[in-house]
Amino acid sequence: MVATTLAQDDSPFFSLLPPEIRELIYQDIWSESGSRQHIYKDNDKWSHVPCVADYSTGDTRFEKFTQSARGSQEEYYWVKRLKSEWCYHWCCEQSTAKWHRAQNPNDSWREENVGHAGPSGFMNPMLVCKRMYREALPSLVANTTFVFTDLLEAHGWLSLYGGNPEKLPIRSLEICILTTQLMTELYFPTSEENEGPNPAFGHGNSSNGRSEDSHPGITMHSNPWQRVCDQLALLPNLHSLHIWFHTRDLRDWHKRMSETRFFAKLFNVKVKDRNQFVLALPDLPLKPKRGLPSHHFFENETLEGAPFVVERGPRPNNWRVHLMASGLRGP
Template sequence: MAVGNVKSRVRSFFRPGLAKRRRSSNTSSEYEHKKLKNELTPRAHDGATDDGITVAVSDADGVGFDMQLASPFFHNLPIEIRRMIYNLVWAGPYDHKYHAGRSRHIHFQDGHWTNTRCVMYEDDEDLDLLQRNMDSIHTSGKGDLLMWQRRLSSTWGSRHWRCEERMQYERRKSVDRTNFVSMMLVCKRMFPEVVESIFESHQFLFNDFFSAHRFFVYNPSPYIPHIRHLDLSLNLPFHEYAPFIVGASKSRVRELWKALGRISCLHTLRISLDIYDRGAWRKIPEQRVTEQLKDLKVLRSFTLELPPSLPIKAHIPNMENLDAQEEAPFTVVRRPPLRYWQFAPGEVERFTWDMHTKGQQTHCFIALSRDARNVPNPYLLDFF
């Protein structure tokens, strides 16, 4: 069924000629969120017709609210059918083009929330795709290694570098267009159902910790429990990992994990963790930072993406790797070890990971392909 036909059918269910009612002067999203759960609760009847069909409910601020009981859309159709109709309205002309048709990147910038379509292709699920393209350029000598290095070091992760470039450069705004606002403005009675349908029908993607923490912890929406599909790519600075290293109980990351635990009906969840600089040498306190994640309830797929597992000897407490043999409710996926990096400005070099054994301990270091020098391991106290 065409989206246009669905929208026209939805409009046909509403009574024509409803009187325009005075709107509240406070139209901010914060005001709406505070009123959402209380809007449908009758407080004072302004009056009713003899047949009891038309009921007007007065809010605390005195704004009239029509329960739409005479509307066939609400009176004759059960909520399950209405949800199916909303779900059809969200179908877009670009859903077939991208890997995930209903995925939206959520950002908080310039004082307001924005959402953009995820333009990831199916091939982008391959976490080694970027470096394989760099292999071709390195072999043929044709191509821009610096451009691919920029993508490889992107804080959006290896899967969403196309989406980041759309945000940085000029993009087609029509690809991001939705019917969200037009449906939410139909009437107050429909508003809660529409928002719930948006949260249930779309995958929410967060690519920065600030936006994720603000959305789930600092100023959470009452509709967060309706989220079904969630993807977090969190490249955290060192100070966000520091509480796990020193054993502190208070952490903004722990606050985020606790907020996710309140979502009782998550179907799919993917969490990608890394350190902000995404350098060749990088390590996070995997065991400590993922302990709380084992309590999350995910119905279908729970994937935890971590940096590559390298035999790095760290003289810092609580920096142990996540034990692959340990039972956990999530699937651990590790990024492949890096083989390209920009050690000097303006030059991308290919390197290999070499091992050096001293006594009973084995350490790894970087051996550059074009040079005889080695890059020392910053986690070692005894450099080789």
């Protein structure tokens, strides 16, 4: 790329405008076309769509689901949204071409009620010429909040762009994860006395030559979430990091989750201002109703020295969604 990049001296953009003005023009383009962008895979190709979700308005999916008429198309879509991996970013998912392709093309309710992002000018400067690509890419990375809703995609993208912090300074990330039951069980201790890794899952090796792992290679210390945490810890320029979690487990979060074990590696991540490093977790009930002792939950002393702040909020009740979506919805 360096060897074949032309100087483009005939272009007034490069010959007349100083680099500072060009940088301001790039920044205007990023902000006009959406400075928060979802990054996801579509048919194995990286794709992006502007983020239109507003975290501060709360998650209203369950409420909307209960208000929709039983058996209606509206109800069908709210169930899909409640089960979506994009969680409170469901409206962003519905503006992707990938989501639209997967729906019934003759669905009139979808046509009237669901948006489509359409083409965006976000990537245009990257397509003009090699000189503009090389000049604009660091600006794009530094001025965009990248939003991920899948751990493997986050890991893949950080592997591509996270290893060159001087040229590509990643400053702002959002990670919104609906985790699987397997992931939370990896961290759940089997008893109060035995706080080691859950023996129901593999330890990554087998001393007797026989593998008894139900999920070989996946352990509390080696899994997609741990790998993303390790990558986050290597980013030196983070100004903002927002991590939101919920689980697919039908049982309540507080009954099967050890927060202090699951999120331990986040203590290695550095964000310049602690208040800009937010870990958004589900609400907790009073202590007697929890599945584990209090040192497994983030509050008071377990948060001492944490580089992040914890924000709690309501989450859809998976068990109720399951019952109601299965036709057992009450009057």
